[in-house]
Amino acid sequence: MPLTTYWLEHAWLDTNVEPGVALEVSSEGRIEAVRTGVETPPPGAVVLRGLTIPGLANAHSHAFHRALRGTVQVGSGTFWTWREVMYTVAQRLTPDSYFALARAVYAEMALAGITSVGEFHYLHHAPGGSAYADPNAMGEALIAAAAEAGIRITLLDTAYLSAGFGAAPEQHQLRFTDGTAEKWAERVSALKERDGVRIGAAIHSVRAVPADQLSTVARWAQDRQAPLHVHLSEQTAENEACLAAHGRTPTQLLADHGVLGARTTGVHNTHMTEGDIALIGGSSTGTCMCPTTERDLADGIGPAVALQRAGSPLSLGSDSHAVIDLLEEARAMELNERLRTRTRGHWTAAALLRAATADGHAALGWADAGTLEQGALADFTTITLDSVRTAGPVPRLAAETAVFAATAADVHHVVVGGRAVVRDGAHVSVPDVGQALADAIAALRS
Numbered sequence: 001m002p003l004t005t006y007w008l009e010h011a012w013l014d015t016n017v018e019p020g021v022a023l024e025v026s027s028e029g030r031i032e033a034v035r036t037g038v039e040t041p042p043p044g045a046v047v048l049r050g051l052t053i054p055g056l057a058n059a060h061s062h063a064f065h066r067a068l069r070g071t072v073q074v075g076s077g078t079f080w081t082w083r084e085v086m087y088t089v090a091q092r093l094t095p096d097s098y099f100a101l102a103r104a105v106y107a108e109m110a111l112a113g114i115t116s117v118g119e120f121h122y123l124h125h126a127p128g129g130s131a132y133a134d135p136n137a138m139g140e141a142l143i144a145a146a147a148e149a150g151i152r153i154t155l156l157d158t159a160y161l162s163a164g165f166g167a168a169p170e171q172h173q174l175r176f177t178d179g180t181a182e183k184w185a186e187r188v189s190a191l192k193e194r195d196g197v198r199i200g201a202a203i204h205s206v207r208a209v210p211a212d213q214l215s216t217v218a219r220w221a222q223d224r225q226a227p228l229h230v231h232l233s234e235q236t237a238e239n240e241a242c243l244a245a246h247g248r249t250p251t252q253l254l255a256d257h258g259v260l261g262a263r264t265t266g267v268h269n270t271h272m273t274e275g276d277i278a279l280i281g282g283s284s285t286g287t288c289m290c291p292t293t294e295r296d297l298a299d300g301i302g303p304a305v306a307l308q309r310a311g312s313p314l315s316l317g318s319d320s321h322a323v324i325d326l327l328e329e330a331r332a333m334e335l336n337e338r339l340r341t342r343t344r345g346h347w348t349a350a351a352l353l354r355a356a357t358a359d360g361h362a363a364l365g366w367a368d369a370g371t372l373e374q375g376a377l378a379d380f381t382t383i384t385l386d387s388v389r390t391a392g393p394v395p396r397l398a399a400e401t402a403v404f405a406a407t408a409a410d411v412h413h414v415v416v417g418g419r420a421v422v423r424d425g426a427h428v429s430v431p432d433v434g435q436a437l438a439d440a441i442a443a444l445r446s
């Protein structure tokens with residue numbers, strides 16, 4: 001089969017940075033061979049200068065929150081006041097306008113080196129709650145948007161059935177609910193996986209899915225070996241309400257209904273008891289940290305170190321898209337911990353990159369992505385080492401430079417499945433991503 005050779009000036013190969021690496025990529029978009037010690041580019045090779053890492057996985061996204069950027073930075077408040085503003089944007093979206101917005105947002109992600117997104121999708125129905133002619137019109141709009149932007153998507157179709165413990169959905173939540181978990185499962189079962197697309201499940205939170213319906217969602221994911229994500233203990237108010245309603249923490253409630261396990265990821269896992277941490281780690285349930293959102297919404301700093309030590313793999317997400325920059329998410333996890341403990345070095349740059357690549361992909365059901373090795377999907381991202389932020393690295397410490405100083409603006413090349421998605425800092429198929437974002441957001445305001 002015809003091969004394309006990429007010559008990488010520096011490549012991060014899981015634990016260390018290697019100079020001069022040749023990647024052979026098949027026309028099917030997989031890495032056929034990795035050769036180290038290749039000092040000069042072989043004839044005909046595509047030359048990628050800088051540091052090449054596996055493609056980044058954005059394990060937690062709500063694409064439409066991108067429309068809120070900036071507008072929610074005025075005034076004071078909490079997560080709960082922010083949520084009211086978020087709901088007003090949710091009311092305006094249609095399948096067409098959501099497609100346009102998500103296409104631009106996913107193109108922004110591609111420019112940031114993100115090759116896979118986990119879209120935690122709960123905006124299912126028309127305003128007022130009636131189904132679209134295709135009940136999955138909104139989910140299909142997101143899938144089409146990811147395809148146009150050139151990135152992989154795991155559509156984490158989300159069950160969102162109640163406003164709180166024992167409370168029916170409120171007016172602005174009618175678009176989210178299918179009525180029951182059974183009806184949710186029926187709708188989601190009509191979504192089909194295809195090239196670049198995985199279908200997973202999500203439980204919005206223990207607030208939004210009644211306890212007696214949690215196992216229906218868990219079973220759907222179990223039957224398909226699909227990823228299952230859940231917002232977990234982002235807010236202390238959720239913990240208090242769950243204790244009052246069920247006499248146990250949200251984590252315990254999920255454990256009691258068969259939700260935890262190695263294909264499950266708790267998103268945030270911020271306010272956890274020691275017992276919660278043991279349940280998450282002991283069941284190999286993952287933890288998706290979203291540090292830029294957690295700090296933006298004044299959520300608190302989750303116990304990521306303790307969770308990982310207990311056995312929970314870590315992934316990273318840009319969630320509300322206050323910024324879209326997985327390198328920032330990665331370093332923020334370490335830097336938050338430094339501020340809290342007044343000590344340094346909780347994670348190495350390699351460990352942070354692993355959360356942003358291999359472990360993030362695993363959380364999204366892409367076990368064969370996120371590494372530069374033979375047989376893996378040919379998804380990779382090249383970070384320049386000669387910008388004003390990154391110039392002058394010690395070559396063997398290029399990963400430290402990338403994680404602790406580079407930004408999304410330093411991503412120059414992105415390849416997904418062997419196809420160039422970003423070349424020399426420009427998106428290949430979305431010519432002006434800034435304009436696409438501006439147009440899509442302006443359409444929601446008019």
Ligand SMILES: [Zn+2]
Nearest residue numbers: 062120231319
């Ligand atoms: Zn979220």
